[in-house]
Each structure stands twice: as structure tokens, then as C-alpha cells.
Amino acid sequence: MGAAANRAVTLRDVARLAGVSVATASKALNGQPQVRAETRARVVKAAEQLSFSPNTLAQGLITQRSGTVGLLTSDLEGRFSIPILMGAEDAFGSDQTSVFLCDARGDTIREKHHLRALLSRRVDGLIVVGARPDTRPSLGELPVPVIYAYAPSDDPADLSLVTDNIGGGRLAVDHLIRCGRRRIAHITGDPGYGAAQDRARGALDRLAEEGLSLAGGEVWFGMWSEAWGRGATRMLLDRCPDVDAIFAGSDEIARGVLDVLHEERIDVPSQVAVIGFDNWHVLAANARPPLTTVDLNLEQLGRTAAQRLSAAMDGTPVSGVETLPVRLLTRESTAPLR
Amino acid sequence: MGAAANRAVTLRDVARLAGVSVATASKALNGQPQVRAETRARVVKAAEQLSFSPNTLAQGLITQRSGTVGLLTSDLEGRFSIPILMGAEDAFGSDQTSVFLCDARGDTIREKHHLRALLSRRVDGLIVVGARPDTRPSLGELPVPVIYAYAPSDDPADLSLVTDNIGGGRLAVDHLIRCGRRRIAHITGDPGYGAAQDRARGALDRLAEEGLSLAGGEVWFGMWSEAWGRGATRMLLDRCPDVDAIFAGSDEIARGVLDVLHEERIDVPSQVAVIGFDNWHVLAANARPPLTTVDLNLEQLGRTAAQRLSAAMDGTPVSGVETLPVRLLTRESTAPLR
DNA sequence: TACGTTTCTGAAAACCTTTTCGGTAGCCAC
DNA sequence: GTGGCTACCGAAAAGGTTTTCAGAAACGTA
Numbered sequence: 001m002g003a004a005a006n007r008a009v010t011l012r013d014v015a016r017l018a019g020v021s022v023a024t025a026s027k028a029l030n031g032q033p034q035v036r037a038e039t040r041a042r043v044v045k046a047a048e049q050l051s052f053s054p055n056t057l058a059q060g061l062i063t064q065r066s067g068t069v070g071l072l073t074s075d076l077e078g079r080f081s082i083p084i085l086m087g088a089e090d091a092f093g094s095d096q097t098s099v100f101l102c103d104a105r106g107d108t109i110r111e112k113h114h115l116r117a118l119l120s121r122r123v124d125g126l127i128v129v130g131a132r133p134d135t136r137p138s139l140g141e142l143p144v145p146v147i148y149a150y151a152p153s154d155d156p157a158d159l160s161l162v163t164d165n166i167g168g169g170r171l172a173v174d175h176l177i178r179c180g181r182r183r184i185a186h187i188t189g190d191p192g193y194g195a196a197q198d199r200a201r202g203a204l205d206r207l208a209e210e211g212l213s214l215a216g217g218e219v220w221f222g223m224w225s226e227a228w229g230r231g232a233t234r235m236l237l238d239r240c241p242d243v244d245a246i247f248a249g250s251d252e253i254a255r256g257v258l259d260v261l262h263e264e265r266i267d268v269p270s271q272v273a274v275i276g277f278d279n280w281h282v283l284a285a286n287a288r289p290p291l292t293t294v295d296l297n298l299e300q301l302g303r304t305a306a307q308r309l310s311a312a313m314d315g316t317p318v319s320g321v322e323t324l325p326v327r328l329l330t331r332e333s334t335a336p337l338r
Numbered sequence: 339m340g341a342a343a344n345r346a347v348t349l350r351d352v353a354r355l356a357g358v359s360v361a362t363a364s365k366a367l368n369g370q371p372q373v374r375a376e377t378r379a380r381v382v383k384a385a386e387q388l389s390f391s392p393n394t395l396a397q398g399l400i401t402q403r404s405g406t407v408g409l410l411t412s413d414l415e416g417r418f419s420i421p422i423l424m425g426a427e428d429a430f431g432s433d434q435t436s437v438f439l440c441d442a443r444g445d446t447i448r449e450k451h452h453l454r455a456l457l458s459r460r461v462d463g464l465i466v467v468g469a470r471p472d473t474r475p476s477l478g479e480l481p482v483p484v485i486y487a488y489a490p491s492d493d494p495a496d497l498s499l500v501t502d503n504i505g506g507g508r509l510a511v512d513h514l515i516r517c518g519r520r521r522i523a524h525i526t527g528d529p530g531y532g533a534a535q536d537r538a539r540g541a542l543d544r545l546a547e548e549g550l551s552l553a554g555g556e557v558w559f560g561m562w563s564e565a566w567g568r569g570a571t572r573m574l575l576d577r578c579p580d581v582d583a584i585f586a587g588s589d590e591i592a593r594g595v596l597d598v599l600h601e602e603r604i605d606v607p608s609q610v611a612v613i614g615f616d617n618w619h620v621l622a623a624n625a626r627p628p629l630t631t632v633d634l635n636l637e638q639l640g641r642t643a644a645q646r647l648s649a650a651m652d653g654t655p656v657s658g659v660e661t662l663p664v665r666l667l668t669r670e671s672t673a674p675l676r
Numbered sequence: 677t678a679c680g681t682t683t684c685t686g687a688a689a690a691c692c693t694t695t696t697c698g699g700t701a702g703c704c705a706c
Numbered sequence: 707g708t709g710g711c712t713a714c715c716g717a718a719a720a721g722g723t724t725t726t727c728a729g730a731a732a733c734g735t736a
Contacts, residue, residue: 008460008481010722021686026724036684053458057395057404058722061691066395068459076424077620078416086414086441098455101439103424117436120391121406122346143346226624252624259626262601282415283620286564286590288597348692359716364694374714396692399721678736685730696719704711 009050018046029054060122067096069309070118074106074131079280080150080298081129087302088127092310097124106131119143125309127302128153133162133195145312149305150298152321159318161305165195168294168326169202172247172275175292175328177206179273180337181245183215187232187257188249189224196221199249199277215243224249229256237264244272244337251276251283254291258333262288273334290331297326347388356384367392394434398460405434407647408456412444412469417618418488418636419467425640426465430648435462444469457481463647465640466491471500471533483650487643488636490659497656499643503533506632506664507540510585510613513630513666515544517611518675519583521553525570525595526587527562534559537587537615553581562587567594575602582610582675589614589621592629596671600626611672628669635664 015025020043027035028043046052060066071088073081081101088099100118104111118126125144130136130151138155139146152160176184186203188196200219207213216236222228229248233256236243248254254276261268268274268289276284276293284291301324312318353363358381366373366381373381384390398404409426411419419439426437438456442449456464463482468474468489476493477484490498514522524541526534538557545551554574560566567586571594574581586592592614599606606612606627614622614631622629639662650656 012722022723023686023688023725024684027685030724032725034684039684053454055399055722056459057398058691059724060395061393061399061693061722062724064691076420078420082414082416082420082441085439086443089441094451096455098438098440098452098459100436101423102436103420103427105424113432114436116391117434121394121436226626230626252620255624259597280620282590282618286593288564288568349694350692360693361695361716361718362714365715368694370695372714377714393692396721397694399692399723400694402721680733680735682733683731685728687726687728689726690724692721694720696717698715698717700713700715702711702713704709706707706709 008055009052011052011054013050014043014046014052017050018043065124066122068098068100068121068123069125069127069306070114070121070123071099071101071127071129072104072111072114072118073101073129074104074111075129076103076105076131080131083298084127084129084149084302084305087299087304088306089302090299091303091306099127115139125313127305127309132193133165134193145309145318147305147309147312147318149301156321157319159308159312160321161301161308162321162323163296163298163301164323164325165198166202166205167323168277168296169199169204169247170206171202171326171328172199172277172294173203173206175330175334176245176247176273176275177210177212178336179245179269179334181273182212183240183243184212184245184247185215185220185236185240185243186247186249187220187222187229187236187253189222189228189253191221193224196249203247215245216240224252226252226256226259229253230260231256233257233260237266245334246272246274248274248276251278251280251287251291251293254293254333255283255287258287258289258291268333269335275334279329284329284331287333289333292328292330292332292334295327295329297324300324346393347390349390349392351388352381352384352390355388356381403462404460406436406438406459406461407463407465407644408452408459408461409437409439409465409467410442410449410452410456411439411467412442412449413467414441414443414469418469421636422465422467422487422640422643425637425642426644427640428637429641429644437465453477463651465643465647470531471503472531483647483656485643485647485650485656487639494659495657497646497650498659499639499646500659500661501634501636501639502661502663503536504540504543505661506615506634507537507542507585508544509540509664509666510537510615510632511541511544513668513672514583514585514611514613515548515550516674517583517607517672519611520550521578521581522550522583522585523553523558523574523578523581524585524587525558525560525567525574525591527560527566527591529559531562534587541585553583554578562590564590564594564597567591568598569594571595571598575604583672584610584612586612586614589616589618589625589629589631592631592671593621593625596625596627596629606671607673613672617667622667622669625669625671627671630666630668630670630672633665633667635662638662 015022028040102114126146138153148160220232279295366378440452464484476491486498558570617633
């Protein structure tokens, strides 16, 4: 594979080839004004000829900026971190900032290790992505700015970016109401998750505004799995056979819901509308029928994280919790009643 | 969040606090022998007190090693790259090598951009992960060693690491045969994928050894989707109602297969055994029943990639295509006939 | 011609660490 | 008291780049 260990070409090589000093070469390549056009051209040509690329390490050493930020995640599947990473990369754009992704796998000592590694590589900032949307311990005072994304920090002095779970719950129910549904049930995951509580809260709020209450009488908390989605749906149909819409707290649960409805020959969406949460593409798009769901806008979250981080790196101190809107993605599992 | 822009502490600060020169401090911290135990202790204490962490950029500048490798992927979902990343991190372990993940999103110009960024950060090596398990264009001659993982390079002078799709096909069919099945069908994805061809090839080989041929008469090529899994299964049941096992070319397809079997009240595994491919956890583990599947061993792939890369970085030139074994993961969708 | 001005170039310092090599101090033996 | 060890420490160079500042060259003006 051609180890091709020919020593990397340095600015000195370029300067020599162009017949100038390294100082001039540097200025020529960086667009500094105090260099004659003709000289600049010569340097640029030489650089291209040698396919020179500046040593970022050396640059970082003197500018005190490494041009890298760390993305520290605990997310084994990459379900959240990859979209956030893409958003962040987008926002930093080609302005020579790269993003370092480290996966701590939910392990505190691995997290510490990665943190040390990132810090010793002099990252200019840090984005911390939690595995679940609940508060997580703050990393404390660090020599670089930190943004917590998805899972907020427990220290209000930090800046956290979270998705709007309450708003998402409202949005889902609002959509169902607009579809003419009145007997709406909510099946969701582990009640220990703040996200489950918030989504339920949003749903209940919107229902109350309409003078409605939950079909089935209560929120069906359980687990974040298809199996629970199936089990809860069976119980729900038992207790409340005239339900006309189900809001599932996650796409996994929604898959279970759809499964049982299908089994019972209940048509979706004409008899019962189903809406999920997360827009986990492989689950939602492949569902039968394709699943209307609440998209978390994770790329946007990543972009915003990058922007806030840029601001913080430029010295504007930031803190608090910022809630980012989610959006409805309609597919075929919901439709107006008539 | 405490921008805490207090200038990072340097070795000079440590030395000053310990009352020694920077040279001595360096030697003390790096375990060099020519420093008195008492002095070393003083330096170590000072370093801890200031929570000093050496500037990797400066270190890299003189050792000519950045202690980072790049992981260049085209995989939007993170389905492949995250496990490979974890395996690679494992293999490099805490021996101060970090892994830089960049997502090119299947876009050539983005790939070029990331490549430049990585190279200018002086990564010590590169792992390139393709989006699909087919050959991809070589990056050509680079100043650092490169390993192609998952998708092999089209240049035989490169080193590529791929999963054993033929072996996987054999393994799947072998398992079904051991379960006493004789009328085995194969539903798989896009025939344009080498992986689809290889898996089918392995399956056919193993069947031939047993003197069997494929139930349904042919391989059912189609698309990598649940919908195709459903459609193909319906056709299959139509043409060949006595089938007793189905080998699906991916877990997504297998989900479709299970769906239709369930719909037709055909019990899995007692009447028909089903096996998938990929071990995409959210799909396979949540299936009804949980899906026996072929695990790609991607973490192992990542570990091996890291090892080969280390070897290459140490000067051993490597090339060719290395095929890594996959393994069977039995859940409940397969079982002996009786 | 002498001087001031403008325009361009280069030497050198700085960033932080590692490593080499010379130097100092202490010790022992003569 | 001298020479020769050993054990320890520090000055300095190196790595590649940017930036500052001084100097050189070219030009115009008096």
C-alpha cells in the first residue's frame, strides 16, 4: 500500500523551491498583503508542485488553536451521535475545524480517559452527547468551553442543548387532533426517563386544551421496546376498543403497536392512526405503513451546538438550557379520518 | 460554563514549581533513568498539583508522530463505522493513539476534503470504511499507511479487510441443515451487490454438499428492504408452500419474512426457521421471535484493522485482501425440527 | 546628489516538548 | 590533594509554522 514514508514536505522545501525565505512563503500562502503578486504566484506554484500541506500541529502550537473540537459520546449505536456529528461538521464547514469523535460507551472511566486524550490534544472545545435524554453529571471546570447536547448537564452554569420533548408530545397529539381523532391513547417507555414524562406531559396538555382526556384513561408507561408496544396495545384494545389514534413514545414502540393492529385486522390509518417518536429511519420508513413520527432534528442540534461552541470559543460565555424544536414528519400511518 | 480561559499549564510551569529545569521535568515525567528518585517525586507532585497534561501537538512535532489515526467513513447511519471505531479504539487501547472519525456521507468531494484535513493533521495512518461491501476506488499513494475495511480497495497493492460473506452464507445454511431443514429458500437484496452474490454463493455451495437445491428453485434477489422481504415471502409461499427454512440476506429482509409468516399463521421456528444477516441489533433482537442471524464481527474487524495499521506504521508493508470470519448468533427464530 | 517614502523581503523569536551533550558535585582510591 | 568515577542536572537544539521588526531596494522629490 505504499508506506511512502518520504518525509512530509515542509514550508522550508516550498520556500527553497520558490527561492524565497520561509517567512515570505508563509505570508504568500496565507494571503498576507505585504508580498508582491509575482512572488506570491511563484510560491503558490511551488507549493502545488510539492503538494504541500501545512502541518496543523505546528500551526496550532503557535496560534494556540488546534482547529479541532471533541465530540464525546456515550451512545453505543451511533443513533444520536452520528447525526449530531454531521450537523456539527456542517456548521464548522470547511473553516478548518475538524471534529474528533470519541465513544465512551457509557463507561465513566473510559470517558475520563477520552477526556484526557482530547484535552492533551488541545481541542478548542467539547461537545458532550449523552446516551439518553436525561441530565448527566457535569464535567466541571475545564480549560476549554463545553456544550452538552441531547442530555443536559446537571450544572446550570453549563450550556445544554436539548430537544423539545414537551413540544414533541404536543405536536404529535395536535397532529392527531387535526386528523379528526378524539380517542387518543399514549403508549410510551420507561417512566424513569425524563423524556417519557415530558412527551406525555406535552400530549396531556394539548389534549386538555381540547377538552379531551386520554383514551385508556392513563399513560401506558413500560419499556422502550417493540415487545412492550405489542403488549400494551393488546391491553389497550381490550380496555378501550374504540380508540382511534395511538401516540407511541418511540418508533420501536410504534412498531410493536402497528404489529398488533395488523394482527387484529385493524386498518392503519383509516381505523386507528399511529404516530411514533424519534424518526429512527430504518424502523420508521420500513414500517407497514410507513410511520408518521416526530423527528428530533438532531442535525440541527449538532449545528447549533457547533455555533454555540464557536461563540464560546470566541469568548462569549454561555450557560443555561436551550430547548430546540422538533418537527413532525408525516408518512402514511396517519391521515384525516374522513 | 466557565470558559476558564486560564492559559493551559505547560511543562515550564511544572518545572518552576518543582524547582528544576524543563529538561529534568520532562525526563522525570517520562520515566527516564537519569533523575534522582526524590527529584522525580517532586516533579510528579508538581504536575499533579497543576493537573498538567503534556501538549500532544508539541510532542508530535518532535517525535514525528501525532498519535492519531483517521477513520474515514461513508456510512450515514453509523451502522458499520461505530462498531469498527470501537474495535479500533480497543486495539489501540490506552497507548495514546486516538481515532479521528470523519463522515464523508458517500460524497467524493467531501471525502477529499476530509482526507486533506486528516493529512494536514498528520495522522499516523488511515482506516477507510466503505458504505457497502463492494470494492471502492483506492485513495492511491499517500504519505501514511492506509487500511480499507469492510469495502475493499480496487487496487491489489492496498490492504483490505473484508467480512467473509461466502462463509456467512455457508454458516447460515449449515445451521439450518443441522436443524434438520431440507427445503431451504434464500431471499436477499440487490443482485448488484457483491455481498448479495457471495452470500448466495456460500449458501448454494453448502446446499450442494448436502445434495440439496434451493427451495423455490432460485435465489430471490430484490432489494434490501422489509417490503421486499414481505413480497418475496408471499411469492415463495405461493410457489413452494412446503418450505421449512428461509435464509434472508439481511436482517431487514428477515423482518419482512417474519411478518408475512406471522400473518399466515405459520409458526417460527417450528414450521419454518428464519435466519437473518448482519445482526443489526435493533432489528434482530426485537423481532418476533428474536432473530437468529449472522454477526459480522465488526468490532473484530476494527481491532484487526488497528493491528494491521500499527504494523504498517512500524514499517511492515502490507497488501492484499484479508477475509475475516463471521459468526452465527442463535436466537429463537431457528431450532431443531423435532 | 541626498533624503524621505513606499514596497517588499528575511532574520529571529515564539509556541511546547524531547533529547543530546556538556557540566557540576560528590565520592572513592591513591 | 589529585584523578577518575558516577550520578544527577541544565543549556540548547530541534521540530514546522506564524509574526514582528528591521533592513534592503526602488522610487520620487528637493
